[in-house]
Amino acid sequence: MANLELVQKMRTQTGAGIMDIKQALEEANGDENQALEILRKKGRKIAAKKQAERTAKDGIVEAYIHAGGKIGSMVLLACETDFVAKNTEFKALAKEIAMQVAAMKPEYVVRDDVPVDVVEKEKEICREQLKQEGKPEAMWEKIAEGKLDKFFEVVCLLDQPYIKDDKKKVKDLIDEATAKLGEKIEVKQMIVFGI
Incomplete structure (x- = not known):
């Protein structure tokens, strides 16, 4: 069973539920730092899941x-x-x-x-510009991505x-x-x- 004082301390630090803290401590064999890491990982997963599940209605x-x-x-x-x-x-x-x-x-x-066709058309325009500027073909894709970012900033x-x-x-x-x-x-x- 997890130490009550440790559970209270971790609850104050993390804001996690008491049962979650007890489970993390059991999983970490009583190691506070390892239990905190388990709670952090679990918290990130829960937060990401909550954000994905939430609907702005x-x-x-x-x-x-x-x-x-x-x-x-x-x-x-x-x-x-x-x-x-x-x-x-x-x-x-x-x-x-x-x-x-x-x-x-x-x-x-x-x-x-x-739309994908709009993005592809923009990439093709970038490649054509780079070709006319005499840029090495090996660099086209990387430069095109940068130009595409600028395109997205506009549209x-x-x-x-x-x-x-x-x-x-x-x-x-x-x-x-x-x-x-x-x-x-x-x-x-x-x-x-x-x-």
Whole structure:
């Protein structure tokens, strides 16, 4: 049986459940450091599983109309609960993303949304440019990947530098809000209107 004081100490350190701590200590034959490592590994797996299982089924639609009324955008920003959807920080994030969409006019939300044929066409354009520049063929693939990253920064919302702080990407902005609000947050849809 695990020492009660050790279990309490580890619970304070890790925030893990008492039964999980007892099981980790038994598995580690009472070795505290090894038990902590077991809990860390288990915690990572649980966190990854929770994130994958979570669905962002609530949220808000935010519209942004730029001064002059010539351009506007709408964004569907999703979260897990209506509690977060009503949060002022979540609403502010939606507004920031809507402004980003209006300003930068991304075509896709994430890289996975870009059709394979569009990616292949872009790679082919890169290879042709490299061929004309006389770059060694052995380097084409690596250079093309770098150019493709730049392409994604233009066409994919989450890869774009944030318009108010170009040291951050839009994805970083969403990740920060996810960490702060404790829920999965994702851009489900977006559209830009213009005259």
